[in-house]
Amino acid sequence: MADINWNEYKEYKKYTSKNDNFVILLDFIKSYYNMNNTFDVFDMLHEDETAQMMLEKRNITDAEKLESYINKL
Numbered sequence: 001m002a003d004i005n006w007n008e009y010k011e012y013k014k015y016t017s018k019n020d021n022f023v024i025l026l027d028f029i030k031s032y033y034n035m036n037n038t039f040d041v042f043d044m045l046h047e048d049e050t051a052q053m054m055l056e057k058r059n060i061t062d063a064e065k066l067e068s069y070i071n072k073l
Contacts, residue, residue: 029045
C-alpha cells in the first residue's frame with residue numbers, strides 16, 4: 001500500500017473549493033492514486049497517522065462505514 005503524499009495533497013488542496021479536509025483527502029486519493037475501491041482507500045487511510053485521526057473524528061472504523069460516509073456526500 002502506498003503512503004499518502006502530503007505535499008501533493010497540499011498542492012491539490014489549493015485548487016479545490018471544498019472546505020472539509022477529509023473530503024478533500026478522499027478526492028485526492030481517488031484522483032492522485034486512481035483508487036476507487038473503498039476497502040483500498042480505507043486501508044490507506046488507516047495506515048497513515050494523520051488520516052487515522054480524521055477517521056476517528058468521524059467514527060469511521062471500517063470500509064463499510066467509509067462507504068456509507070462517501071455515499072452521504
